[in-house]
Amino acid sequence: MSEKNREGKRTARERLAVEREKQKAAEKRRRTLIVAAAVVCVLGLAAVIGVLAANSGGSKSSSDASGPVVAPSGATGQGDTAIPVGKDSAKSKLVVWEDFRCPACKAFEDAYRSTIHELTGAGQLKVEYHSVRLIDGNLRGSGSLHAGNAAACAQDAGKFTAYHDVLYENQPEETDDAYANNAKLIELARKVPGLVTDSFKACVDNGTHDGWVDKSHAAFQKAGYSSTPTVLLDGKNLMQDTTMTPAKLKKTVEDANK
Missing domain, CATH: 1.20.5 (Single alpha-helices involved in coiled-coils or other helix-helix interfaces)
Structure with a gap:
């Protein structure tokens, strides 16, 4: 070859x-x-x-074992699922879907609390607060439910705003289900003068508004929301506005009231 x-x-x-x-x-x-x-x-x-x-x-529907739906005093909004703060005559409305165990909700409150108080106090802004138990479902537990009920009990006593602030100012770590303990919620209520009465304690211990919190949570899901806080100013989602600040919120509301 x-x-x-x-x-x-x-x-x-x-x-x-x-x-x-x-x-x-x-x-x-x-x-x-x-x-x-x-x-x-x-x-x-x-x-x-x-x-x-x-x-x-961890998230029961309003038809589950939370009992009957008992709305707190003065509840408003579709299905009476909101607690109102401010005057009905205000030309701007803020709708807040919140979870008392949610760190992002606390961050929103810490940043905007004083501005919201100022605007509601001036009669320029009405706020509707809806309780959600998203963290209960995600991390297990019942602190979102119990805190939402306790806040509704404070509404019955005419002291919702003050107690609402106390719950966020003393919020435990997200993974700590401390608000599932009614004794803890009642202890914090002592920071609000005149709130802790026999009727308030019974309301908290009996979970009087548990069913109402579940109804609010179901409305949150039905609306297609998936995170807290979900905050709407006159229908527009503030959490999607990267330029929003307390100062901008104040100016927007003041301009609407001119």
């Missing part, structure tokens, strides 16, 4: 060897992709199951 033929066969064998290696590498990549896709699907399914379990496990 000539040197030229031998060289040609050797080159052909090398090409075949290279091609086989390419095919092996391609097959390995294909298997890797299949396995990865399978893992992603399993993880995705697990995540979906986890979310469904979190959202259903």
